[in-house]
Amino acid sequence: MTELPNFDQLRWLADNEPDELEELQKTLCKEAIDCCPESNKEQLISMQYHLEQQLSRCTNPYHRCYLAISIMNDKFISLNTIMNSPQEFRQQNAKILTLPSKKPAD
Template identity: 80%
Template structure:
């Protein structure tokens, strides 16, 4: 498994070689997901993809940090709710909305 460099090295990469830092991040994420049980991998890959899509819209490193922190906080809140109220979670049902049929255009 790839070793995470120290803070100073990560800071240097961020300032001088952001492409290499991005490559390191992708490598570490892939290795972390590969170490997980098969039952969790699809969900983790989906979560990583969602995070990458959200982070790609950020304009600066502070925005990326805030957004990543916010997404993680939301996931922890959801997990806390599931752990503390499993019955309520299991009773949730999706509401299916029927869309009106399109009327033919004359």
Template identity: 55%
Template structure:
């Protein structure tokens, strides 16, 4: 796996070569997904969703807030699954549509 540079190097890349930093981030994401056990599709979707959300941000602080919000949402879901599995596994009540009476 590609080693993560120290903080000062990452900060320099962010200020001077943001495209190279983005390339490093993409490479590290792909390596982490490849090393996962069996949930690569879900992780790929998560990374795609994160990238789409971050593309709309106009500054680094906005990116941080968006990423933290997404992490908080995932952690809340995980907490619900662990602490209240019955609530999480409840299924929606299906209400069938009634067909209108046919005219002869």
């Protein structure tokens, strides 16, 4: 696995070579996902894609950090609910709405 540089090196990359830092992030994420069991890989890849899409809209590093923390916190809350109240989680059902059909124009 790729070794994570120390904080000072990461800070230098962030200030001077942001593209290289982003590439390091992608490499480390890919390696972490590759080490996971097959049953979780698709979900992790999906989560990573969702996170990347959300982070691409951020305007500054603080916004990126806040958004990443917020998304991960939401995931932990969901996991906590599932682990502590599995029956409640299983009983959740989506409400299916019937949309009116389009009427042909006269």
